Amino acid sequence: MPPKALRRDVTDAPTGQTIEAARRTLAKRFHAAGIDYAELDARMLVGAALDLDLTGLIASASRRVTAAEAAQIEASAHRRLTGEPVARILGQKEFWGLPLALSVATLVPRPDTETVVELALETLRGLPSTNPLRMVDIGTGSGAILLALLHELPSAIGVGTDISLSALQTARRNAADLNLAPRALFVACDYAAALSGPFDLIVSNPPYIRSSEIAELAPEVREHDPRRALDGGTDGLDAYRALIPQAERLLNQGGALVVEAGRGQSGDIEDLMTTAGLIVERPPKTDLAGIPRAISARKMPL
Numbered sequence: 525m526p527p528k529a530l531r532r533d534v535t536d537a538p539t540g541q542t543i544e545a546a547r548r549t550l551a552k553r554f555h556a557a558g559i560d561y562a563e564l565d566a567r568m569l570v571g572a573a574l575d576l577d578l579t580g581l582i583a584s585a586s587r588r589v590t591a592a593e594a595a596q597i598e599a600s601a602h603r604r605l606t607g608e609p610v611a612r613i614l615g616q617k618e619f620w621g622l623p624l625a626l627s628v629a630t631l632v633p634r635p636d637t638e639t640v641v642e643l644a645l646e647t648l649r650g651l652p653s654t655n656p657l658r659m660v661d662i663g664t665g666s667g668a669i670l671l672a673l674l675h676e677l678p679s680a681i682g683v684g685t686d687i688s689l690s691a692l693q694t695a696r697r698n699a700a701d702l703n704l705a706p707r708a709l710f711v712a713c714d715y716a717a718a719l720s721g722p723f724d725l726i727v728s729n730p731p732y733i734r735s736s737e738i739a740e741l742a743p744e745v746r747e748h749d750p751r752r753a754l755d756g757g758t759d760g761l762d763a764y765r766a767l768i769p770q771a772e773r774l775l776n777q778g779g780a781l782v783v784e785a786g787r788g789q790s791g792d793i794e795d796l797m798t799t800a801g802l803i804v805e806r807p808p809k810t811d812l813a814g815i816p817r818a819i820s821a822r823k824m825p826l
Contacts, residue, residue, distance in 0.1 A: 544585040565610050569600040609744040620672035624698050629690035631753045633668040636811045637729050641672045643809040643818040644782045656681050662716050662728040662767050667695030669727050674704045681707045715767045721774035729784040730763030732756040764796050772800040775823040782820045790816040797821040
């Protein structure tokens with residue numbers, strides 16, 4: 525049974541409003557609550573409740589909302605007003621233009637991570653060509669990075685690893701929904717411990733938040749993303765210490781490793797790559813905020 529406050533909200537949900545009025549009303553409530561992107565969130569939640577995309581919302585703007593639809597909108601609004609991200613409410617998030625299902629075991633893919641995909645594609649242009657190209661996504665979560673790369677590279681095959689069986693189930697579902705399952709394999713293991721190479725490309729968005737900083741994250745992240753996918757240990761680098769030596773072992777001669785990094789971590793990650801015997805050949809790729817976000821290194825040919 526829903527909480528008492530939610531039952532009251534649903535019961536009192538206004539009916540008979542037009543779709544446009546319902547959307548505007550919800551956006552005002554989100555603005556008043558200090559929610560960023562209030563207009564976008566309202567549009568997405570109303571659209572989901574009515575099973576309408578943007579074009580449908582515009583075309584049906586003057587249609588009246590039914591009581592059942594109003595209740596569904598109000599239920600979603602309650603979840604958003606209590607801090608749940610829209611992607612969690614909808615159960616999916618777009619990444620690299622691809623719709624991805626989420627679960628409680630997966631991070632919500634973020635635009636910053638697309639920087640890893642961009643750098644991986646740039647790096648591949650300088651690698652020896654193999655057919656088929658073999659890739660690994662360490663800590664794949666929803667499969668976001670791996671599936672984006674498979675979408676861009678139609679002759680490539682890839683493996684996604686994760687310690688969470690639930691996350692792997694979600695990644696497999698996304699691969700199937702995107703018609704990429706024939707080229708994607710998912711393996712349960714700690715980082716890449718269960719794999720044997722060689723691979724041409726290894727990518728990863730590992731946990732890199734310092735343990736002491738978890739409490740300072742936005743509630744949407746702190747309370748809804750899995751802590752295992754966030755917590756990088758005392759200095760935020762525990763995952764890199766584990767996966768970089770594994771990657772060096774698994775890479776083909778001339779192959780590349782590309783990882784996501786947190787703010788201020790690029791230099792330390794490059795040092796770990798160099799210590800493992802990899803060669804850092806280019807500066808980090810920055811995200812839209814100018815933060816060094818993706819780091820790459822190669823295993824030099826013999």
